[in-house]
Amino acid sequence: MNRKKKINQTLKSKAKKANAKLQSSNKPKYIAKADREALAAEADSESYAVDAAAVNSVTLDSESAES
DSSP states (O other), X not given: OHHHHHHHHHHHHHHHHHHHHHOOXXXXXXXXXXXXXXXXXXXXXHHHHHHHHHHHHHHHHHHHHHO
């Protein structure tokens, strides 16, 4: 009886682990803090570049309007 129980226990545990690998998770992938900070800094620099381009285009338009 004890041998059967042990065999069934190991087979069930292997089946459970195999089934767990097949399941997908909705949890987002972990991103390290250093990577998050780098992405935030990159996004800030991009938004600054866009803002600077917008300011330049506005000043160019106002100069052409004055002429």
